[in-house]
Amino acid sequence: MKTERHAAILDIIQSKDIETQEDLAEELRNHNIAVTQATVSRDIKELRLIKVMGANKRYKYAANTRANAVQMERLVRLFKESTVSVDAASNLIVIKTLSGSANAAASVVDAMHITGIIGCIAGDDTILVILKEVSQVESALQQFKEMMK
Incomplete structure (x- = not known):
């Protein structure tokens, strides 16, 4: 809400x-x-x-774009430090995180507004990202991998 x-x-x-x-x-x-x-x-x-x-x-x-930029920078750092792996199947991406980190990392996924993502679900150490089209998966996957570097 x-x-x-x-x-x-x-x-x-x-x-x-x-x-x-x-x-x-x-x-x-x-x-x-x-x-x-x-x-x-x-x-x-x-x-x-x-x-x-x-x-x-x-x-x-x-x-406040400055505050938003600082907050996004922190979220990206959190994503990078907590993400273990990223993999795809069909129109789905599975992101594995450290135990207890999936919800925080999922907030980064939501904040990125990546084209094609229609939603994500977070558990304890896994995030399921659902894309509208299979053709959009590779681009999203690359963005996640880039953030992990």
């Missing part, structure tokens, strides 16, 4: 000028996501949103 709400918030602030927490809460409700002002406030902190000057000379919420 929280992940979906965070994704919705990022989509909303990219497509609309959102000036206040109340505006953001209203937009989330318009997207059928029930929230309180306190929840929106926590989400803003967790997403590290900042206020920037909009074209209309009014401040609006925006994603």
Whole structure:
């Protein structure tokens, strides 16, 4: 639920000028996501949103790309340090990790937004990545292997 709400918030602030927490809460409700002002406030902190000057000379919420870049760098390092192997079969990729690391590594897979991935499932030490087309597997596989270097 929280992940979906965070994704919705990022989509909303990219497509609309959102000036206040109340505006953001209203937009989330318009997207059928029930929230309180306190929840929106926590989400803003967790997403590290900042206020920037909009074209209309009014401040609006925006994603802090520097914070996102630092966070992604940490996630990639975590993926590299915890991944043991990557292999493919048909339209599936199986990523083996150190015990207890699959969920964290799967969050990197999700954050990469690799073309063709329609979902991934993480266990304790294994991630199953499902791609829409077999033709997309090799490209995704190469991206994972590159991250392991």
